[in-house]
Amino acid sequence: MLNGYGSSIVRVNLTTGKINKELTPASLARDFVGGRGFGAYFLFKEVPRHADPLGAENKLIISSGPLSGLMIPGAGKCDWTTKSPLTGGYASASLGGLFTAELKYAGIDSLILEGISPKPVYLFIDDNKIELRDATAWWGKGTIELEEELKKKFGEEFQIAVIGPGGENGVSFASINHDFGRQAGRGGVGTVMGVKKVKAIVLHGTKSIPVADLEGYRKAGMALYKACKDAEGVKEWTTYGTTIVTSWCDEVGALPTRNFSAGSFEGGKTLYGPHMRKEIVITDKGCFGCPCPCGKYSSMKRYNSRVEGPEYETIGMMGSNLGLSDIQDVAEANRLCDDLGMDTISTGSVIGWAMECYEKGIFTKADTDGLDLKFGNVQAVFDLIGKIAQRQGLGALLAEGVKKASQKVGKGSEKFAIQVKGMEQSAYATHSATAMLLSYMTCDVGAHHNRSWAITYDLQVGREKVVPEKVARVIWLQNFRPMFDVLGSCRLQWVELSIDRNLYLPALDAITGLKRTWEDLELVGERIWNLTRMYWARENEGFGRSWDLPAPRFYEEPPKTGATAGQITKFEDVQKLLDIYYEQRGWNADGQPTTERLEKLGLAGLIS
Numbered sequence: 001m002l003n004g005y006g007s008s009i010v011r012v013n014l015t016t017g018k019i020n021k022e023l024t025p026a027s028l029a030r031d032f033v034g035g036r037g038f039g040a041y042f043l044f045k046e047v048p049r050h051a052d053p054l055g056a057e058n059k060l061i062i063s064s065g066p067l068s069g070l071m072i073p074g075a076g077k078c079d080w081t082t083k084s085p086l087t088g089g090y091a092s093a094s095l096g097g098l099f100t101a102e103l104k105y106a107g108i109d110s111l112i113l114e115g116i117s118p119k120p121v122y123l124f125i126d127d128n129k130i131e132l133r134d135a136t137a138w139w140g141k142g143t144i145e146l147e148e149e150l151k152k153k154f155g156e157e158f159q160i161a162v163i164g165p166g167g168e169n170g171v172s173f174a175s176i177n178h179d180f181g182r183q184a185g186r187g188g189v190g191t192v193m194g195v196k197k198v199k200a201i202v203l204h205g206t207k208s209i210p211v212a213d214l215e216g217y218r219k220a221g222m223a224l225y226k227a228c229k230d231a232e233g234v235k236e237w238t239t240y241g242t243t244i245v246t247s248w249c250d251e252v253g254a255l256p257t258r259n260f261s262a263g264s265f266e267g268g269k270t271l272y273g274p275h276m277r278k279e280i281v282i283t284d285k286g287c288f289g290c291p292c293p294c295g296k297y298s299s300m301k302r303y304n305s306r307v308e309g310p311e312y313e314t315i316g317m318m319g320s321n322l323g324l325s326d327i328q329d330v331a332e333a334n335r336l337c338d339d340l341g342m343d344t345i346s347t348g349s350v351i352g353w354a355m356e357c358y359e360k361g362i363f364t365k366a367d368t369d370g371l372d373l374k375f376g377n378v379q380a381v382f383d384l385i386g387k388i389a390q391r392q393g394l395g396a397l398l399a400e401g402v403k404k405a406s407q408k409v410g411k412g413s414e415k416f417a418i419q420v421k422g423m424e425q426s427a428y429a430t431h432s433a434t435a436m437l438l439s440y441m442t443c444d445v446g447a448h449h450n451r452s453w454a455i456t457y458d459l460q461v462g463r464e465k466v467v468p469e470k471v472a473r474v475i476w477l478q479n480f481r482p483m484f485d486v487l488g489s490c491r492l493q494w495v496e497l498s499i500d501r502n503l504y505l506p507a508l509d510a511i512t513g514l515k516r517t518w519e520d521l522e523l524v525g526e527r528i529w530n531l532t533r534m535y536w537a538r539e540n541e542g543f544g545r546s547w548d549l550p551a552p553r554f555y556e557e558p559p560k561t562g563a564t565a566g567q568i569t570k571f572e573d574v575q576k577l578l579d580i581y582y583e584q585r586g587w588n589a590d591g592q593p594t595t596e597r598l599e600k601l602g603l604a605g606l607i608s
């Protein structure tokens with residue numbers, strides 16, 4: 001058995017009903033470590049070239065990492081990888097909560113769902129008992145109601161991952177929900193689970209995880225917990241969670257406002273963390289083993305409802321981005337998306353785009369099913385969320401994602417479809433924050449923030465500057481930050497509490513028995529980054545530089561109001577950012593990894 005691993009790869013063929021178990025190869029653990037690394041490897045190697053994301057050849061790969069399920073702060077993250085139905089490229093979404101630890105206790109490093117079931121099923125795992133069971137009666141149910149039902153049916157010790165009507169109906173950005181508020185949210189991982197007709201995964205495990213040096217692990221784990229407990233910002237972080245940044249984003253012009261037409265919102269104050277805490281939060285909620293829980297559980301009196309959240313990304317995308325300033329309204333929109341199983345970032349983006357189409361006269365009430373889609377109309381937002389999940393009327397168009405919807409509608413609406421590579425941009429307005437803009441442009445799944453969160457660096461260095469140091473910072477973050485997804489742990493202790501990353505190394509060494517350095521791990525990060533870049537190129541004819549361009553709004557339309565009024569990044573600077581980026585990555589001028597680079601990263605054999 002491999003120290004630190006569950007030691008098995010489980011394959012579930014939904015077409016035939018066959019379930020197989022294989023040993024996790026030591027070479028895979030050495031070269032790709034776990035989590036997102038395993039997902040990228042299996043996707044590239046096993047999903048055939050040009051496979052239909054909604055076809056039987058696509059796979060959904062769920063992977064834990066060597067820290068997952070162990071007493072390391074936040075070590076409860078797993079990665080969900082697939083070919084994205086939203087973008088046609090690589091998708092990888094991270095899930096927190098309690099699911100990952102249970103997966104590891106069931107002895108599983110990667111769970112690979114293959115084929116398509118002829119009828120709705122759920123996957124039942126209780127240690128070595130792995131079965132597909134009929135879920136016809138649950139089809140159509142919301143995630144919150146179903147998870148409650150399944151907790152009662154199987155018991156609290158079982159962990160549940162479930163899709164909602166969004167995933168069942170093929171919404172391109174459907175999520176997978178767990179623990180009443182944690183999601184594998186981005187890129188349509190829930191869409192793929194839906195097309196495979198898997199309504200839920202019900203999971204329980206009791207196995208031990210082998211550890212090379214128990215005493216060393218105990219000491220290193222304790223050092224990490226102590227560092228979190230003693231961190232200067234821990235109180236503020238646990239009080240507000242990710243909403244800690246809302247007021248800052250508003251002040252510096254990064255808060256997406258009315259479909260990213262500005263970065264500051266006149267109604268922003270009632271969305272800030274302290275106001276939300278006072279108005280709706282009833283308790284804190286965290287993932288497995290986390291000493292600094294960022295989750296906030298909220299009660300919306302007006303709607304007689306509750307939700308985990310909203311987090312900053314949801315506040316940005318479903319609050320200011322839609323012109324909504326009442327935190328109860330935003331939290332209720334969050335709840336609807338969670339229950340229907342849809343990513344709040346993409347949902348906020350497609351609705352923001354539709355609202356702008358309406359305000360510009362591109363849509364009339366005949367196009368919106370009679371909805372008065374003005375920014376700030378909360379009832380129209382709620383109605384449209386429901387229509388997207390059911391693919392009704394305008395909802396059917398928006399369910400395709402903002403890139404495809406804008407290409408169908410045309411009339412200049414492509415220019416304010418805020419996306420890169422088909423993924424809707426998350427909640428940082430980047431008119432003049434060049435490092436953050438580059439982070440979105442070159443992110444491996446499309447315009448997502450969590451690989452390289454560089455906006456504070458922009459402010460430190462000078463937000464509009466285009467300098468090699470900024471590009472180097474983005475590349476370092478892209479190689480390093482996703483390693484937390486590889487190790488199966490949360491990155492926020494490092495990001496938000498400034499925990500010394502070197503404290504993780506003795507823990508990793510003691511658990512796995514292997515000596516690893518951050519230099520070595522960053523090389524693994526770079527290997528995965530290049531592999532996923534090659535995946536995009538393999539799957540999409542003509543893939544290259546033009547795919548890395550941001551929404552024209554960021555280089556053509558300066559905001560009229562707020563902290564960034566009058567500012568944009570010039571198109572020549574956008575191109576310059578790419579020139580420097582490709583050069584520093586060792587790629588050619590069209591953004592393709594060179595043979596020398598691939599050889600240096602040990603990828604030449606896998607890719608040929």
Ligand code: SF4
Pocket residue numbers: 073074075096097285286287288290291292293294295490491492493
């Ligand atoms: Fe989960 Fe938040 Fe803790 Fe990270 S910081 S492990 S996301 S509760």
